[in-house]
Amino acid sequence: MDKEQIKKNAEFLIKELPSMEIPGVAKVRCKYKKMVDFAKCFGITDKKYIGSEEEGIIACPAFANSYAVKAFYTLVPGVKLEQDGVKRDLALVPTKLLHASQKYNWENCFPIKPGDVLIAKAKFGKVWVHEESMRLFAQMFLTVKNQNDELVCQITAGAAIAAGGY
């Protein structure tokens, strides 16, 4: 892809994406085994995270990594863009897409229990390009609630797409 096209694509995305709501919702079912297996990857031994199903557990805070990824994998393909009358994806070369940053906010949030169904909605935040490298950065906000409409986590993910990848 030549420099002019990269610049044109960057301008298009910087104009189109900010504040765009990603259509649909992602539903993530939280299963006891997945929650425990996930916690064990980090060597967690606290019974409140890996205890028996009968005693009851909650998800370890790092479990946010899991539902965030599942939600983004579900939601991002739903981003429909049309540039100069041609439908296009956000990332044209997926291997040039990098996860650049992640912010979790658990203020006033409820813990996750096995059997919970998380419902996530996403929208884009700021989008900008690093002029020298022409790397495009995009913020995505994810709001995650449980089946009772209680907030579970608010996530801001930063994606970076290298020049030629968008």
Added chain:
Amino acid sequence: MPNISDIKVGQVLRSEFDQITRELLQKYAKSSGDTNPIHTNDAIAERAGLKGVIAHGLFSSGFIIKMLDDFVGKSGKLIELDIEMRGMVRVGDILITEGTVTKIESNRVYLDIKQTTITPVEIKKDGNVVKKFEAGERGYISEKDIARNLIKTKEVDEGTLTYRERVAAPGHAIIELNK
């Protein structure tokens, strides 16, 4: 369990993890649902120009969350974590996570977070390589690493260890302790 009055600005929390293996990345991929094969399949990672599998960005951030949660225990909760993912984390890396207390306000503790990787490359004795680690075998060290003075040496039992030390994830966190 920590008490807010015992915490001081400048206090450092620290954890170290040296068991990053392909098996663990496979387990993480399965349990997290992040099944991108660049994290679990060397051939695919090589085709993507990565020279071998890389850990999931959020895999290493999980150790930051664990360190903070271990510290807080039953005395409070995590409020916020904000990190940048700057450097790839690899199999064989030693992951060092540090949180430095920068501010205490009411029952909230603010921390600067720094996650560093130590990547062993090789051990030399009398000028000969006596042990080569994955980073040495697969060529993970770049010209950029050398130019940025990230390559260091230290004496170990078997000889002189060459390794790379770099910050993989800087950031900030807020924890809240019970009143």
